[in-house]
Amino acid sequence: MxxxxxxxxxxxxxxxxxxxxxxxxxxxxxxxxxxxxxxxxxxxxxxxxxxxxxxxxxxxxxxxxxxxxxxxxxxxxxxxxxxxxxxxxxxxxxxxxxxxxxxxxxxxxxxxxxxxxxxxxxxxxxxxxxxxxxxxxxxxxxxxxxxxxxxxxxxxxxxxxKILTLRHAQKLRIHLPYAQAESLQYDLAQKKIRVLETVYEAEVTIHICVPAEEAKGVILEISQKTSGAAQVVREEEGFFAV
Structure with missing residues (x-):
């Protein structure tokens, strides 16, 4: 063969x-x-x-x-x-x-x-x-x-x-001041959290995707990491690459 x-x-x-x-x-x-x-x-x-x-x-x-x-x-x-x-x-x-x-x-x-x-x-x-x-x-x-x-x-x-693994996941949108952004981006990279997009305007907006069962913990960690300066919004939930 x-x-x-x-x-x-x-x-x-x-x-x-x-x-x-x-x-x-x-x-x-x-x-x-x-x-x-x-x-x-x-x-x-x-x-x-x-x-x-x-x-x-x-x-x-x-x-x-x-x-x-x-x-x-x-x-x-x-x-x-x-x-x-x-x-x-x-x-x-x-x-x-x-x-x-x-x-x-x-x-x-x-x-x-x-x-x-x-x-x-x-x-x-x-x-x-x-x-x-x-x-x-x-x-x-x-x-x-x-x-x-x-x-x-x-x-x-x-x-x-060309084969992608999708998991039940939650998309999150993070709004935070520039002063907090670099440190949080480093932390996300260290934890291998998938960043979908980063937008720099009056403030920094970071779109991420995490396993659905980890979303609550990630939101808490972001709040603690930024001393409450970051606002995290839950967006779409479904099957995504994480």
Whole structure:
């Protein structure tokens, strides 16, 4: 099998903590409050016994958009025998679709979907186009090839920085005097708090994004750090990169 670019966790049972100090329940809650998305189109190519598998991964936000992308790939590779796909949508990954597109049942769509789910991805579509090379792969070979194709495109996406992890987060807007700004900015950087934007006008306005469960503590720390000089306003709450 050749791959080329086209352009444990272990957890303990019964509520015990792992080596990070998190309990199983805490880990599960954290994972439920986070998911990953694809930020841009990525493609990859895999060859297995002369069959060529061309894989396209897209960020999509609706079933209609997914259908359009599938048709786009089908038109692009109109002479190919199969265009198999899987996609996951929704903040809670509640919409799931997959298709073997005339490959033997369970050999294409399901393996692609398993890779997507294994990466905790949502709002993503993967389409794998197969050009038959004259050698039958068998059901096991097809499962391995479609699994490998999906893994290859997501591996490239990671290498290219196109997979983002989003968490349940709170955006905060901080208003403070210039005299306090530099010290607070240093403190935010030290704590690795994501700064979205800084605006310098009559006063300094800093927009930040923090995990939702940490927002109350961050607001308190900012107030203490600036001796009450900073005004912090809660803004949008949702799933954001933090």
């Amino acid at each position: 050749t791959i080329g670019s086209r352009k444990e966790r272990s957890v303990r049972e019964n509520g015990e903590s792992d080596e990070t100090g998190e309990s199983v329940m805490e880990q599960e809650k954290r994972e439920q409050d986070a998911y990953s998305i694809l930020s841009d189109h990525v493609n990859a190519e895999l060859t297995e016994k002369k069959s060529v598998f061309l894989t396209d991964a897209y960020p999509v936000h609706s079933e209609e958009e997914a259908a359009e992308k599938i048709q786009e790939v089908s038109r692009k590779y109109y002479d190919a025998r199969h265009h198999c796909f899987a996609y996951v949508l929704g903040d809670h990954k509640e919409i799931v679709r997959q298709s073997d597109n005339k490959e033997p049942a369970g050999t294409a769509g399901r393996p692609i979907l398993s890779v997507i789910q294994g990466e905790n991805l949502t709002y993503v579509l993967i389409v794998v186009t197969r050009y038959f090379g004259g050698i039958l792969l068998g059901t096991g070979g097809l499962v391995r090839a479609y699994t490998g194709s999906a893994k290859a495109v997501l591996h490239l996406a990671k290498e290219e920085g």
